[in-house]
Amino acid sequence: MAAVAADAQTPGSGVGKRIDIKDLNVYYGSFLAVKDVTMTVKPNKVTALIGSSGCGKSTFLRSLNRMHELINGARVEGSVTLDGQNIYAPSMDPVRVRSSIGMVFQQPNPFPTMSIYDNTAAGLKLNSKRIKKDQMDEIVERSLRGAHLWDEVKDRLDKPGAGLSGGQQQRLCIARATAVQPEVLLMDEPCSALDPIATLAIEDLIEEMKRQYTIVIVTHNMQQAARASDITGFFNIKETGDPGVLVEIDETEKIFSNPSLKITEDYVSGRFG
């Protein structure tokens, strides 16, 4: 965590914040999808959430920046506090929550109407923030450099973002998410649509980004969790239709070498799931 202060390359960017989740129940209508999750996301660490398909880890992730409630009938009970502020407090504006907790999605989704430059600056431009041209240039360059994309696109910033390869598009989406300088970055299976080389590039990026952000990443890939994360949470469901629960959360090393529960060991050693 001492590395944060030493990081001179990114002036002005925030420091990761801590998230405390307490008794969180996540519903789709009357269906309870995730039950009684209590955990802490430590600042400037990478927390990986693993578990089989449909166990609610993505749903849980989306409830951390109030994206979940955009779905018809979806709601949340319990509390999620970001550095002491409950993001589900009635006075809290979900739009503000999302600008301090950014998100990267499974499918790269650059805006098709915008250039690479405008995509990177989208968070600021869409909100009509008045920013001078040279200042904007600086933010775009810094974000693209931070996403290891600058050298590949610096000569074609005015070209559409959709013209990039899948891996480049995903890094563009990461640059876009970081340009608004969030404190937390949520990543929902960011590499599942990418090839191994692009995946590795993103994992390197995650390792580097944790100096400035708190990162929560959902992944299907256990090697990825083992490689890229500091802390790993294991989600599971008993049977289809049951709510997902957080079975165990601990240091990544411990989860993958010596987990305290038998079921976690079975999962990480590939015996089911």
Added chain:
Amino acid sequence: MSDRKLTSAPAPAMPPAGNIADAARGRIPAWGPWAVFAGTAVVLAAILSVIGFNIALLAVGTVLISIFVIFLWARKVEGQRQGLDRGVTLAVTSLFALAMVPLVSLLYTVTSLGISRMDAEFFTSSMRNVLGEGGGILHAAIGTVIITGLATLASVPIGIMAAVYLHEYGKGKLKRWLTFFVDVMTGIPSIVAGLFAFALFAIFFGPGIRLGVMGSIALTVLMIPIVVRSTEEMLRIVPDGLREASFALGVSKWRTVAKVVLPTALAGIVTGVMLAIARVIGETAPLLITTGVFSSVNLNPFEGRMANLPVFTYNSYKFPGVPPEPYIDRAWGAALVLILIVMVLFLAARFVSRRYGIELRK
């Protein structure tokens, strides 16, 4: 039984199945189907000329018989599947040709009858003080542009905003009812829209009133549901991922709709609007009872009667003067101009969606 089948060699009596066998077979030459078709037509024409010629019978008979002949021939030379393929290909092509017949015939008739009036006078003069020869459609063309233009100005914002409400915001009962009413409005007969505008203005100005703007209102009633439908369709194919990406950047909903969703769907929306214009620009019935008949240029839609192309066409054809020929010629000429306008709109719509359209993931 099954054991023996497995161990024994393939039965020699069975023809070897598979693609290699097909490739080894013969092929009908490329001119084959055409030759069959032409041959059948000639033979059938010869037979019909003896028993009484009938063009419809010749066409239908030629198609049916040549489908059968080409099927038998291809089956013999190329095999069962190819035979069916060739037969069905011919059948589908013939049905396509059949569907084109009325369209081509209509275009031919209108063009051949309307072309005689494609002169400068036709486009530069109105029917003011014209009896008999000469005269033109200037007044009607201007009227059509003003009436349709006003209708577009009114219906496009309403239609797009209604679609945004229905697709991006609406939920529950209100949305269901609105969707239902839009559907009902799509099916409204155009004369009913005309009567609506007529009755609306009659309340305030008495039943004798005729104004250009009344026609615009009637056309607006017809256009709104078309714009709503096409815009909604376009909003539907904007991927949810884009909305989520925008929300996740801390962008509010209306900014997301205005700056991400609508721009992404823009080319499709423009195309839909142009098709809606093309759809109402030829409406006759509602304009007949709202704009009236007028023979001079009138630039003010809020005062006096206003001529327009569809009503001009109808009136010139239905109530020609003496002698009738110049009136009939003008009617066909106006009809041709109307078709050309619609064609230009369609081409513009295609251009917009090609040039500015964005490939959207499904």
